[in-house]
Amino acid sequence: MTDLNPEVIHTWLADFASQVHDNAAWLTDLDRAIGDADHGSNLDRGMRAVAALDASTFSDSAAYLKKAGMTLVSTVGGASGPLYGTFFLRVGAALPADGPITASQWADAFEAGLTGIVQRGRAEVGDKTMVDALTPAVTAFRGAGDNVAAAWQAAASASAEGRDATVPLVARKGRASYLGERSAGHQDPGASSVTLLIESAARTLG
Amino acid sequence: MTDLNPEVIHTWLADFASQVHDNAAWLTDLDRAIGDADHGSNLDRGMRAVAALDASTFSDSAAYLKKAGMTLVSTVGGASGPLYGTFFLRVGAALPADGPITASQWADAFEAGLTGIVQRGRAEVGDKTMVDALTPAVTAFRGAGDNVAAAWQAAASASAEGRDATVPLVARKGRASYLGERSAGHQDPGASSVTLLIESAARTLG
Amino acid sequence: MKKLINDVENVVLDSLHGLELAHGDLVRVDYENRVVLRKDAPKQGKVGLVSGGGSGHEPMHGGFVGMGMLDAACPGEVFTSPVPDQMMAADEAVNGGAGVLHIVKNYTGDVMNFDMAAEMAAAESGVRVESVVVDDDVAVQDSLYTAGRRGVGLTVLMEKIVGAGAEAGRDLDTLVALAKKVNGQGRSMGMALTSCTVPAAGKPTFDLGEDEMEVGIGIHGEPGRERRKLASAREVAEMLVEPILGDLDYTGSPVIAMVNGMGGTPLLELFIMYNEVYRILEKHGVTIARNLVGNYITSLEMAGTSVTLLKADDDLLKLWDAPVLTPGLRWGA
Amino acid sequence: MKKLINDVENVVLDSLHGLELAHGDLVRVDYENRVVLRKDAPKQGKVGLVSGGGSGHEPMHGGFVGMGMLDAACPGEVFTSPVPDQMMAADEAVNGGAGVLHIVKNYTGDVMNFDMAAEMAAAESGVRVESVVVDDDVAVQDSLYTAGRRGVGLTVLMEKIVGAGAEAGRDLDTLVALAKKVNGQGRSMGMALTSCTVPAAGKPTFDLGEDEMEVGIGIHGEPGRERRKLASAREVAEMLVEPILGDLDYTGSPVIAMVNGMGGTPLLELFIMYNEVYRILEKHGVTIARNLVGNYITSLEMAGTSVTLLKADDDLLKLWDAPVLTPGLRWGA
């Protein structure tokens, strides 16, 4: 059991924003190899806008996350804008009211976020997308039991494994799919930023 | 005294054509530094056309040289086309009838060619143009006495000296003049091809 | 990185200012929402035609706003699809009561952002919005299990033709059918001699050896399908035209052909390419009825070219020939 | 060397074939004499307008042949002025009994070859031929003891304006005066971010460091007057506009402004440049009445830009606005 409130959410989003900022060049480099060299700058633009939101103006975590999602939709563009935006919108909508929150409530919320991404992007595990890093994270979180901190740690490791597993894959969704076989041997940029997101959660929500 | 006839002229022009062809890349490189990287290919295009003329179809040397000049005018373009073309047209017009020819008759003809170039291009010695290699050649030839072979040798050395002397000059005519002071330190391409012409003459007309 | 820009953050904004200053008689720019609008939008009773996508492909799309072509264009960041807010603002600004048609290039990002805009618009306003997706790039495998073919050169032709239809007063359903027809009858393929550099990335998107080229390149500097040794214009024309002819039967119809430059290829070379494309088509018995040769859908400063072939008929040719008055395409007006 | 060509010998010829195939409704090509002719030349009673120069500057000049602009263009080899035979053939083909006007860019080669053509034409035929030399490049020192200023961007504006005058039936003397007036009232300055590569030379004409640019570049890849560190679009605009304004007083007249691309610069950047040029002129109280933004007088694939400013008046604006229908410039028709 941890406590859900706008300040906690703010810590998480701010941490993720600074991770994205510090890794923007790396994410863009990953996207250069199999995409169009903009994933880092896209997400950085969006997360800077999210980090600039004033946490104190939101009545509750759900409103805050909804606004974060809308902000990403409105500032990121590209494939990752609607996907990340949908994720936060759905997580916000699925979270319980502010106050004590259990591991399984967190799992439900993140699963809702994942479902939103899959509905919008129609990618399956193995298509070499962010779904490959998010799906194992949600599964690991749910399987980790009641300790929220431990669950986040499990999710972060699983996400990193899922991210690493994208390297040999041939992309079937997104821009990398145009490369066909040539996409194999490269780590997916979206899966890489998703792992940063889960690692931030493990640092701040545990 | 040597003998003037179309075959002699052909030997000269063919020798010059092959010199230009072999040195085309070098001439273009010189033009790259202070011009537009085409002097070698320009002159090579023209001299290949001249070399392709059938010497046996000309009634005399004058007609042959006139045709060579017109061919250059019609195929070279750029600054060097009209200048080289005018040179051969004037040399042809100034030569005596075929038969024995003296050193001073050769000098008169080449001086006429030089005058044609100066009338068309209005360059003076020191402007960093082909005039810088041709003027000393004509002067040296005239000062060398009656031995035609010796006169050509003198002309060739003087031309090479004039060519070398273009290196430190600041160009005042032609494309290199746009560079102002930056043109100093480079050898003039047109002066360089003129020296090839005089050296060919020394090899074939002496 | 060698570019005539101020700072990488403002590349798109600065360029929009220049576009409006240069072509203020044809377009105006809504800077708050980042939308390029036809000067006289909305046109009452006319279907509003909206397109958009990442910037860096100029003159597409902003340069195609004007009489007889687009009513609005939504420019995203360089190579990044625009966001739904832009499209919603565009829809509202061009809605003349006859509905709005989105022309969307088939990229995951473009499709998802336009989808979200349409969903939100349907929820918030009463404007009827339809979408047509362009996917003409034969370099990419077409399959239900992938992102499908990219939308490339055919977009230019579609915007011209559907724009003429909208200008002529055709209704939304008719224009949806027209756009789908164009999409069904057109194919493209491109190649690159050099990479481009995304301003925010600061270095070339891909590295190509001095003797290499990418065949099947996209318009965002996505690496192509295949890396090959440099070849002559004639061979390159074959590499582009043959896959198109292999994908669709072009015989028996006049063709609208575009030989497009990727931004860094001089016109001198594009006309050499056009000559080769023309000869190959002639050999196959395919006749070019209309053509465009130039830089119409570019990838920043990339050197390269693409070929687009559209099977035409009397109606398409009539719409093609109709007057157009935009910054990037202009005839008959 | 990365180029879409077949062999270096045939670059110009292959490209002319493409031009004619693409724009056969506007131009025809006399391949034997290497002249691009207006489709309906000669126009009886109209002054024939002939220009020409080295190739590699497309669309100039061949792309400016057509109604309201040139009657003929003589394309030389790449960056090499054409030969007198071409101009003589052009003069004969466009002579409609009202004489011929040559528009010549001020380069030693161009001037000498056009001179020879005029001399030979005067001797051989009865056609009256006049010449006007364009020398608008403020990057180059103007002096009696040098080759003088180069003819660059203003050539495009002169061909449009004098072409409109010829189309309107003005006589040869009037057109000579008009062309001289345009030359007196227009100035240009250019810069390059990268070199170009002459096909026959096979390597870049000059080497520039990754952080360098050439200011005061010519259109043949002649190195510029000054090598400088890279700068922002704003600073580059200042480097180009200020020397122009310092050379000629532009206040009090409307201006026709061209922001031209050197061939390898994307439109995105040219509009950024236009925005900056506009702001600088505004600060100086100079108003742009008409503009051209795009690739009009290029140097193969060179990245860079040039600015041309022409002081206009009602007559020049009227001629500017008159219809023009050529492969490279088209409005009102």
Ligand SMILES: Nc1ncnc2c1ncn2[C@@H]1O[C@H](COP(=O)(O)OP(=O)(O)O)[C@@H](O)[C@H]1O
């Ligand atoms: N259909 C999809 N479903 C899930 N994720 C996707 C999909 N398409 C792309 N992605 C993710 O988006 C990432 C690319 O994001 P970004 O570079 O910002 O967008 P774009 O491809 O439009 O330039 C990819 O690495 C991939 O993880």
Ligand SMILES: Nc1ncnc2c1ncn2[C@@H]1O[C@H](COP(=O)(O)OP(=O)(O)O)[C@@H](O)[C@H]1O
């Ligand atoms: N006015 C002139 N008088 C004499 N020679 C000249 C003049 N202008 C240029 N040249 C010569 O022409 C040479 C360049 O020839 P070329 O490269 O073929 O022509 P272009 O400069 O037109 O490209 C110069 O190196 C110079 O020697």
Ligand SMILES: [Mg+2]
């Ligand atoms: Mg990307």
Ligand SMILES: [Mg+2]
């Ligand atoms: Mg030269």
Ligand SMILES: [Mg+2]
């Ligand atoms: Mg992108």
Ligand SMILES: [Mg+2]
């Ligand atoms: Mg030259």
